[in-house]
Amino acid sequence: MAVYDTVGGLLAHALHSQVALHADYGGVVPELASRDHVRKLLPLIDAVRAEASGGPPDGIAYTAGPGLVGALLVGASVAAGLGMAWDVPVVAVHHMEGHLLSPMLEDDPPAFPFVALLVSGGHTLLVEVAGVGRYRILGASVDDAVGEAFDKTANLLGLGYPGGPALAALAESGDPDRYRFPRPMTDRPGLDFSFSGLKTAVLHAVRDAGPNEPLSSLSSPSPESRVPGPDLLADIARGFEEAVVETLAVKCARALDTTGAGRLVVAGGVGANRRLRARLRTLADERGAGLYFPRPAFCTDNGAMIAHVGALRLGEGTPPPAPATVRARWPLDELRAPRET
Numbered sequence: 001m002a003v004y005d006t007v008g009g010l011l012a013h014a015l016h017s018q019v020a021l022h023a024d025y026g027g028v029v030p031e032l033a034s035r036d037h038v039r040k041l042l043p044l045i046d047a048v049r050a051e052a053s054g055g056p057p058d059g060i061a062y063t064a065g066p067g068l069v070g071a072l073l074v075g076a077s078v079a080a081g082l083g084m085a086w087d088v089p090v091v092a093v094h095h096m097e098g099h100l101l102s103p104m105l106e107d108d109p110p111a112f113p114f115v116a117l118l119v120s121g122g123h124t125l126l127v128e129v130a131g132v133g134r135y136r137i138l139g140a141s142v143d144d145a146v147g148e149a150f151d152k153t154a155n156l157l158g159l160g161y162p163g164g165p166a167l168a169a170l171a172e173s174g175d176p177d178r179y180r181f182p183r184p185m186t187d188r189p190g191l192d193f194s195f196s197g198l199k200t201a202v203l204h205a206v207r208d209a210g211p212n213e214p215l216s217s218l219s220s221p222s223p224e225s226r227v228p229g230p231d232l233l234a235d236i237a238r239g240f241e242e243a244v245v246e247t248l249a250v251k252c253a254r255a256l257d258t259t260g261a262g263r264l265v266v267a268g269g270v271g272a273n274r275r276l277r278a279r280l281r282t283l284a285d286e287r288g289a290g291l292y293f294p295r296p297a298f299c300t301d302n303g304a305m306i307a308h309v310g311a312l313r314l315g316e317g318t319p320p321p322a323p324a325t326v327r328a329r330w331p332l333d334e335l336r337a338p339r340e341t
């Protein structure tokens with residue numbers, strides 16, 4: 001939840017995390033997620049509006065998709081209700097467009113055009129961005145998203161939910177040279193990704209390493225994995241992280257070459273990964289390209305990025321009154337620039 005002002009910028013924002021709620025289940029439980037949204041949304045809106053002060057906003061943005069339909073409907077219904085009560089327009093925002101434009105919330109925003117690497121739990125996309133709503137998908141994952149690969153690999157290593165940050169933390173103490181996992185689809189042309197094979201390579205490494213010291217400090221591993229001791233686990237985690245980071249870097253370099261763009265934007269949950277940020281910094285510096293990240297808290301899901309897109313789109317003209325629509329699936333390249341819609 002956030003209040004964004006086109007002149008003053010971000011006035012207030014807050015996040016209610018459901019990580020603890022879902023942790024026991026090892027992943028998001030859709031019904032629990034939407035029920036928790038119902039409980040938490042209105043108090044969060046009150047708190048953020050109090051912090052931002054001022055009267056009702058000029059418009060309300062909500063996430064209309066893609067995502068879990070039950071959770072989306074809670075936000076859509078509340079947005080529609082508030083829109084009616086305050087007699088202000090309601091803007092349906094694409095979740096990935098929120099991520100895509102989130103670096104613009106920072107002090108040094110990127111100018112158009114740029115290439116964006118979007119790496120979240122559900123999507124891995126390389127996008128050529130000419131302006132708001134002017135998106136050309138250059139490449140996407142043909143199987144698992146990067147975040148999903150982090151989460152599944154973390155599970156294989158016996159780490160809890162959410163796996164990405166836990167795996168990254170474990171990798172810190174790992175040896176980068178002990179395991180060299182494949183860099184999928186980097187040896188052939190194109191900008192698509194594939195991460196499911198990498199996960200299998202990790203599974204084999206775990207099995208080959210065999211059981212070792214007891215893993216008393218880690219949560220119970222998934223049944224099919226006979227997990228080796230903590231040192232080996234850290235080495236495997238580091239090898240996995242290196243492979244992902246290198247694969248993403250190769251594709252980013254190729255996307256900059258293909259488009260001739262001089263700016264690279266990175267967003268989405270995996271954009272919070274420290275090693276990925278450092279590797280792409282080196283890549284950008286080597287080429288004299290601009291590199292733009294949101295702060296880590298705005299890489300992972302947040303309300304500020306949705307309020308920001310809502311304000312941009314509202315600034316281009318009032319959208320027609322819409323029912324509280326949501327879309328579980330919604331290809332990013334169906335979006336149009338505000339003046340075209």
Ligand code: KG4
Pocket residue numbers: 119120121122123146147148150151162163164165168268269270271272273274299300301
């Ligand atoms: O964008 P996001 O918050 O939610 C979706 O839209 O999916 O991304 C969540 C994903 C999860 O898969 C999580 O494990 C991953 O981002 N993630 C990370 C890190 N922080 C979050 N992956 C690697 N390193 C991190 N530091």
Ligand code: ZN
Pocket residue numbers: 095099120121268269300301
């Ligand atoms: Zn997201």
